[in-house]
Amino acid sequence: MSKKRLNTPMGLYIHIPFCLKKCPYCAFNSYAGSEVSERYISALEKEMEWLSSLFGLESCAVDSIYLGGGTPSMLSASDLGRLLSTAASMFKLDKDAEVTIEVNPATVNSEKLKGFREAGINRISIGVQSLNDNKLNLLGRLHSASEAIESFRLARNCGYKNISVDLMTGLPGETLRELKNDLKELEQLSPDHISLYLLNIEKGTDFFDKQEKGELAPPNEDIQRDFFLRASQILQEDGYFRYETSNYARPGFESRHNLKYWTGADYLGLGAGAHSYLAETGWGMRWWNCLLPSSYCDALEAGRLPLEGCEILSREEALSEAVLTSLRTRGGLEEISLEKRFGESAFKTLITRAKELVPKDLILLEAGKIALTDRGALMADEIAMTITR
Template identity: 40%
Template structure:
């Protein structure tokens, strides 16, 4: 299975962020959280162990928040606990999210020694004015410096997160960010169109009509320009928002898109395990209290029906540029997607939003910009 570990702490909340994250409220809060996290890992270590061996994981992802807000020693402790409880293969992909300015050479070397082999940097932009508007605490120069430190520490699998469609962002600004990112020659790039979330500072501004968002046609052009630039530099788009040099696709995220099993631990973390989806509570005090008493901190749990499982596999698979593999779907469910979703797929084929090629069903060029609409047919 895959293992996701959530670190809910950050320096400051960004204006677009609705993740389960916040700055530490009091001294010792991070350390107390890590003690509770260790208890949750221990419970699952016991529950999932086979009589003859520990449960094995082939991808580990530490996300947040800003995991690298923690001291190197604290992150190493989390990784050691995971190694003690779960069997890792020699090629387990171990990713840690990092924000520029929260890493130094020592911390990166500690992570490398502890088995981390992939760093995902939340850069978002190489335009300082946009970074300030987002509420980011780093500059473009600091991002470049942090990436150079990661290379010096021996990391050869780096991802950069970038956002387009930002308030006040012009096409020129976006192209400049892409050009700066390409200069760094990282192995992976994740490009996300801004999503305005209710309850965030930008969500509230947008409700009042005060957020100067680029026109939709500009946002679509930003995506198209990115596709052209990245393809010319040897990156392959393998998922709606993700591009990689050959062999550097994000294995942990591919697990999500192939609808495979993963365990999520930590505040607000989600899991997909044993045909169930469940999510942890988002109250830090309740999380710690429940684990102190030996209880799992699950807030919601759902046993998925056969139809739900097929639907999730279908729409998650359609996020991949290769599309939904019809043969793999048949081997998993005993029915092909063209039969399980006959009316839906035929309708979307007629609309020109899906196409069939070889053994797959995939989004067309017309379907990609309205992918979320297409996905609703399978939910």
């Protein structure tokens, strides 16, 4: 494999698929009941080493590392430091790289947060979900509202200047007053970045089973849409900029790592179930790892990559993906960058179809650009399919 010369710095995603307890709504690749083992850490190191040498990425700049899960805050500070040092030795880690870890409030204290900072973390993303104990109970979270607030304050006191929180709305029975209270409490904390999600009940979760048995009311889609738009409006009035469908930031605090997914940049996903994407191979190549942590470790220990699947994108697939991912960003789909990659007629074809959605308040058309309104952001996938069909 020849040495790669990426035009823009790459991102690294490291998946830690372990949790203290499985939340009943969670469809992520995560498993309750085991610690982050030495075996798993070693497998991650092996995978980093292997991918770096396979694609000749040793001199490729990496300007973001994101530890997601699962619950990566179950890592000890020393194991986290070990992973970050290995990454720095396998790639050219930018000295100003954004290095994020997702934190579950039930797993951290001041000492741990300090240790993470000393290990190289400069951004934390706290899975708050709500600041209402009833909502947290319904979601089966292991922490209370006051523990979530406490972990936020501890993180600020430890010197973290870039803190994101996750907030979930659209729960069965949730009232608008509860949502507004959540937002008011958040405003007091003043996080730098907020990810706003609607509860989505997916197959394979406890919530899905309960819903099937009639024990849990399905979320009402009209109410969810209304709540999302209200929350979006309040956040924007509070000075947060919606730079991606579900993500809001104070100016300058957009997540560099998240933006890689939406702007077609290269990223390597390490760990069980992680996905990777390299744009430079034809129209792009993606691959993904096997889901089970034990199979992931088995493969690397046996000298194999832990691959579950791989695809080389065709021009049409790459175009659909570029449309979908760009539309998710506030910057939208830009004529110049689209035509540079896909040829002169690509944008003109899309804009004819996009014009039909303007009267429905789903799309904003500006010179050389197609973007989604707040209402359109709720239907990003459908709109992308409509204009690329």
